[in-house]
Amino acid sequence: MDNVGMKPMDAEQLRENAHLMVDFIADYYNSIESFPVLSQVQPGYLRKLIPDSAPNHPESLHNVLDDVQGKILPGVTHWQSPNYFAYYPSNSSVAGFLGEMLSAGLNIVGFSWITSPAATELEMIVLDWLGKMLKLPEHFLSTGQGGGVIQGTASEAVLVVLLAARDKALRKVGKNALEKLVVYASDQTHASLQKACQIAGIYPENCRILKTDSSTNYSISPDLLTEAISHDLGIGLFPFFLCATVGTTSSTAVDPLLELGKISKSNEMWFHVDAAYAGSACICPEYRQYLNGVEETDSFNMNAHKWFLTNFDCSALWVKDRHALIQSLSTNPEYLKNKASEANMVMDYKDWQIPLGRRFRSLKLWMVLRLYGLENLQCYIRNHIQLAEHFEALVAQDPIFEVVTRRIFSLVCFRLLPHHNSEDDGNKLNHDLLDAVNTTGKIFISHTVLSGKYILRFAVGAPLTEERHVNAAWKVLQDEASTLLARDPL
Amino acid sequence: MDNVGMKPMDAEQLRENAHLMVDFIADYYNSIESFPVLSQVQPGYLRKLIPDSAPNHPESLHNVLDDVQGKILPGVTHWQSPNYFAYYPSNSSVAGFLGEMLSAGLNIVGFSWITSPAATELEMIVLDWLGKMLKLPEHFLSTGQGGGVIQGTASEAVLVVLLAARDKALRKVGKNALEKLVVYASDQTHASLQKACQIAGIYPENCRILKTDSSTNYSISPDLLTEAISHDLGIGLFPFFLCATVGTTSSTAVDPLLELGKISKSNEMWFHVDAAYAGSACICPEYRQYLNGVEETDSFNMNAHKWFLTNFDCSALWVKDRHALIQSLSTNPEYLKNKASEANMVMDYKDWQIPLGRRFRSLKLWMVLRLYGLENLQCYIRNHIQLAEHFEALVAQDPIFEVVTRRIFSLVCFRLLPHHNSEDDGNKLNHDLLDAVNTTGKIFISHTVLSGKYILRFAVGAPLTEERHVNAAWKVLQDEASTLLARDPL
Known part of the structure; x- marks a missing residue:
């Protein structure tokens, strides 16, 4: 009576397959800018692509990874993309990822x-x-x-x-x-x-x-x-x-x-x-x-x-x-x-x-603190805040936009100024602008409402974001605003 | 204004370091039987081994992995050990691990x-x-x-x-x-x-x-x-x-x-x-x-x-x-x-x-279902239940032990029969036996109390457990029972 059939936790199988997975993930990060940041799929898209029930017999990792590439990734909103500026960021990092791997490896x-x-x-x-x-x-x-x-x-x-x-x-x-x-x-x-x-x-x-x-x-x-x-x-x-x-x-x-x-x-x-x-x-x-x-x-x-x-x-x-x-x-x-x-x-x-x-979640925090150290972490934060300052300055220079609240950290709250000074119009306009920029797939931003005003939120904080991404994002916003306004001019 | 200093999510750094981590984890599984199953450290052991505060400057992954080996692993109770029979199992597998990696990689x-x-x-x-x-x-x-x-x-x-x-x-x-x-x-x-x-x-x-x-x-x-x-x-x-x-x-x-x-x-x-x-x-x-x-x-x-x-x-x-x-x-x-x-x-x-x-937790369940398939999963379950049956038979054959409840799945509830037919003695005896076997580090089992009786629980279900581990565990139990009884004979 041996452990017949499969060996679900064979060290050498783990080694071989996990090396493949590492390359898959590293390749993902190399190509992350090629995906629409906000997934553009329609509700229910995945059910059409996936069988109704689990297989009776094993499939290969190769097949599964093909499906991840072809069926899952189109339905992913890429939180780690340098062009992600929505909600608040949710950081991954090499250290955080390694800690997560180790925690999953020990599985206590x-x-x-x-x-x-x-x-x-x-x-x-x-x-x-x-x-x-x-x-x-x-x-x-x-x-x-x-x-x-x-x-x-x-x-x-x-x-x-x-x-x-x-x-x-x-x-x-x-x-x-x-x-x-x-x-x-x-x-x-x-x-x-x-x-x-x-x-x-x-x-x-x-x-x-x-x-x-x-x-x-x-x-x-x-x-x-x-x-x-x-x-x-x-x-x-x-x-x-x-x-x-x-x-x-x-x-x-x-x-x-x-x-x-x-x-x-x-x-x-x-x-x-x-x-x-x-x-x-x-x-x-x-x-x-x-x-x-x-x-x-x-x-x-x-x-x-x-x-x-x-x-x-x-x-x-x-x-x-x-x-x-x-x-x-x-x-x-x-x-x-x-x-x-x-x-x-x-x-x-x-x-x-x-x-x-x-x-065992402390492993990843421990690895972040040790592999980066306090000074680097401070630089990391300051860099994002500088990028947000930079974005704020871009908005402030454009007379058709306004910065709405005082920026404190790495979030800029702004909006396209309303037509005809009508707040209702302003809200629709910014709602439409949000929809337009997110539909491009080039950036992802989100919104809020403050004192009845519909506001756009630009949250810098993804680990890969650099100044060029902020500049490109601003260009997307300006272009889509121009298109909107051309349709219904001020 | 560039992303100065460190690059926390560089694809090639991820690739290089994550390959190292894969080997570390695969090596862990190769050596898992060399650790005491239940950690034998004393409360507060780790504070003596680790600095009071986070470093200002980055450390190398090499140093961190050395610390995992030398400082963390001694404090780990090895849930994935084939000699783990406590509580209920908590399975890892190659497929589950890969799914966890992918989920951490996408970090949505x-x-x-x-x-x-x-x-x-x-x-x-x-x-x-x-x-x-x-x-x-x-x-x-x-x-x-x-x-x-x-x-x-x-x-x-x-x-x-x-x-x-x-x-x-x-x-x-x-x-x-x-x-x-x-x-x-x-x-x-x-x-x-x-x-x-x-x-x-x-x-x-x-x-x-x-x-x-x-x-x-x-x-x-x-x-x-x-x-x-x-x-x-x-x-x-x-x-x-x-x-x-x-x-x-x-x-x-x-x-x-x-x-x-x-x-x-x-x-x-x-x-x-x-x-x-x-x-x-x-x-x-x-x-x-x-x-x-x-x-x-x-x-x-x-x-x-x-x-x-x-x-x-x-x-x-x-x-x-x-x-x-x-x-x-x-x-x-x-x-x-x-x-x-x-x-x-x-x-x-x-x-x-x-x-x-x-x-994104469904990834790991999806990978388990696809990489193993229904039939293998059924075999996996049946194998553990057979191993539990085997253990139950070993206990039943030994007149100084008894199986306490009807076994249904992969858990065997059993105990060393009390001295002098006294339940109080029986409870102390089994408590001491539990302590003794767990202190050997060779196996880890846990206990419960049913109708006032202190009962030992032997839960088969770790992915690496084979018949030889069950036999060895039974030998540890018999040996430690003999030692206990020699001190205070029936």
Whole structure:
């Protein structure tokens, strides 16, 4: 009775086939500019190209790679293209890729310390490293009462801290008081907070979405917050959670952490900061100011998978009091009990997150930090910000466009000026321009709406982007704008 | 202004370094049996070996790989070792690894269809393939009102369906009725259900944990369930969710889906099936019987990352009514709006899961199905079950051991018979035996407790395990038992 038939994990088969895959991927990067950045396929395209059921017999890697080339790649939106300027970037890098490979190679499941001590310990250490690079307060480091943990996404990060805060509040006001708990954020806060509230059962009418406008460059007004809290206290509600953002998704607005921290402290609220995108920039001394006040927060999150060369997914979350997290998220079934955990000698990250299982994600962050080093990473960030400045200058020089918000990091919010000064027309015009440029396949940008205006977002941050790509992108925008305006002149 | 300094995503650097990494990983598999299966390091070992902070300047891959070999691998518990028999397996394979590489290589973030149509469409197609292999009912396929989705883990799968069920129930009984909602499961149900209930705010006293015992081989008694529901209805509570298991974590118990389905249907409860481990076996006609009754369920989950050669993470969830999921989990912020989603022409998997971002995980499952094919996968499963049968026979032949529960799949629950017929002694004895065998580093097994008895679990399922490994493991168990008994004879 031998392992008959195939050998699914033969080292030499792995070697041979994985070398082929390396070349396939390297060739992909060599040809990445030949693809439309935004996939141009129609909904349902793939079902027409792929059989209805799995094969009974094995197929060759050669055939599968042919299908990747011919059937999958046309349906891929190329996030790593140097001409990708949409949403926020999601960086790959040689180091991040190597770390992902190694993690997949070991394929351990690090839910408890015992299931691979190195996975837990490297994560603690590497998040301490990154915390120090960001000059986070001491209490966020694993040597104190807090610590860092890698979550999959910022959505999971805000959910776990919201749950910890919810349960802490319910222990205080009584477990039947869910309907009294109030969350504060702004209309610029990422939708993941709304989703976290839905999941945690926070009443939708208790989510205070503070309005922002251009007068604060779309950041939260501390006065509005104070007012809202007073009002809620007055009607017997219980303010318990504040989410601020450093670098909002729409326009990179930065909420004033120092002032918000004072307010949340005096109201004994959990104060969370979402710096998913802009956190990376704060490793540069000249951008660290945007984190001033982080000392007064309870939790802080940045996505190393956005603008920090670490392949998706790697969302770094630090908390001041890890016990609050563990109290909400731990389970202790018999089949997972072990000496190290029972003796309370170790951290078990399963109790810091939603899922039980977890990949060895710290490897890729560790490799990024070691293979590039702090100074290179700072240069990398600064280069993108310079490219964004350059784009901003191009927009500003063209009288038919305008830069809409003050640029802080590597995102430029701009638009084609409306016809006849009509905002409705302006919105349609920019919507059409977005559609036109993305349909060229030459670049991919995305949009938002600020104060009722439809705005185009140009987010620099793909690892391969150089000045020539920014210049070419601007030319695409100008050309498509001209074509649009020629159809319906100003 | 060029991309000065490093080139973080240079195709030729990727090629050169990734080839090195392939060889490192292939060499790891060649030498995997030379490591202790369970890491033998002490808590805190790594901090002594690694600097306090990230380097300022880049280091070489050579140095990093030396550290992986010298510092990380000693802290790894080798889940892919052929001598790994703990918990449940978590399979890697050449195909799964290649799929993970390709996904990391493309590094797209497929939250909405538009962000990479192929990622969404391949996932729909491949989960239809797998659904057909498992002979799941038509309504679980994406061509109807349901569909499949890849979650990270079974914990996330049960959480998302619990949330959908909770919100559906609250729409019926009123949003303030959370305290009335009751969940049913057994004392053998995975702890992830308890965690999901904590997250969703279900009252702990409303979680009915039905007792099981050896009389039903640790599966749920439909009579007990009916009784519990009647009682709850009688006191004005609202039964809304039933979780059954095909292949429990402790002992692979199989709950009777057909009878439970009838009960949940007549009470209009959401019926979820967790087949995280044993679902894989059900691709073999001779094991498909354990899914009889799945026609009456609302959701079904199996982990392709356990026993199906697909690298962690890949947990396949099918739902009958995808709209229930979407209703609970969707958000629609302006910055993610796009033509295809607005026109309702596509699925956006962000609304089927907790996180927003998601990896291109269907690639690895697709590659496993294509590079191995159905027949090989069936052989793979059967081979492990035969090896478990073989181990069971070895245990049964030895008068100082006993097989504790009826073996169904590839897990054998057994123990060293207690001294002097004292259960307390028996528990200590088996606890000590577990510790002793795991400390040898030669094998890794885990334990559970059933009806107060401490039981050893021998789970066959690592891709490299052959008969010789099972025989050697049995010898380690016999030797360590002899040593223990010599110290304290029967």
